[in-house]
Amino acid sequence: MSGRGSTSDETFASVLAAAQAGASWACTQLWSDHAPAVAAFAQARGSREPDDLTSEVFLAVFDRLATFRGDAEAFRSFVFSIAYRRLVDELRMRGRRGETVELVAEEDPRRASSAEDEATRRLGEHRALALIASLPADQRDVMMLRIVADLTVEQVAVVLDKRPGAVKALQRRALERLRKKLDAPRTPAGPADDSDS
């Protein structure tokens, strides 16, 4: 995922200045450039309403836009810092209140037509994502921000308020753990490894 937006570094400054001056087109440009990645990150990280969360994030971004100073990379870190905090808030709130999930008949696993469907689903497009989701929380955050949000190590360090060296170490451990999980035999006993998370 390129995800770095269609706004080049050269034009970012002018777009930012226009947005800070209240130009509608510039705000829309910032939204278009960054919202898909924010929504993808929110969804991959478990938000129930990723679109709503993304809107909330950008309302906060626009509220603080006047005080922002920096280049395109700094702006991306700025946006994802807000997104990460909002996401953590949502997950924490959900954890406190308990979760109610709407029953959707089509998604009810008891309606799976066969074991083959389940096997296909497990081995399908969500398998890698599920593997990442099974990582310990700090490693998972780093991997999601690196892969889904497409942030650099330095940007992830800003978002998570860690040192770049710490982010690199977490990233390395996560990759090694993922490789071991992928190498493990794909038997029904596989999910036992989830205890790591």
Next chain:
Amino acid sequence: MITDAEAQRLLNGDVPDGRPEFAELAASIADVRHHVMRAEPTPSAALAARLERPTLGVSVGAEPTSPKGIKKMVASIAGLGIAAKVAAASGVLALGLAGVGAAGALPGPAQDAFDDVVSTIVMTEDEGAVEECTVDDGTTDGTEDVALESTVEDGTEEGTEDGTEVVDDTCAEDELPVGSKEFSSWVVQGAQDPDKVGAEFGAAVSEQARELREEKAEERAENGTGNGGSSNGFGNGGRSDDDSDDSTDETEQAPTSGGKSDGNRGGRP
């Protein structure tokens, strides 16, 4: 051991040179990158409005809801000193008692005392002032942005662009009711208006009640009457005096908390 360069290649979905054992992991990461790609999400109504008019200074989504407003009020009270807290509490208590007293719902002796105070104070100002000048700390800074969003919950426009209906604290202090009837009706109105129930309004009630009490005391001193009934009625008169001292403290601190309140409430619809 994975080097930083190898990690970067893996995260890009590429297999690091000479590391075929990472082929499956690289493919999985590339798969994730591919599948998490999303179209531009649909902005919420609040954000869509903001994108159309970015100059709106305060976002709808950022406005505090009522529970948050209450929390902020509690937090602002919690941040006050002991004396100010007591004054705030006494203000709210006075507000409640005055409202109940005006409604004639106090227990016998207390209602007698209330009636005594209310009925013996001479009215000195015109009653229209109460109607014209509401005591509400939900003032705006006069900017169009906030005024446009100051729609009260019943759907009516509280603040207009010319700001004629938005009354600031200065106006409220200038025209606080002094006479007994106005005072009681002012308190009753305030007690029925959820926007006016708060530390600041309570402090204003407290202060006003103190002034009324002092006026009455002076009047009695001039007349040379002891008015034992009244003393009995206010058997806790000593405490009331203490409260009024605290009220003074609160009055001194009120602008600080009022300033915070204004900031918080400024964006509330």
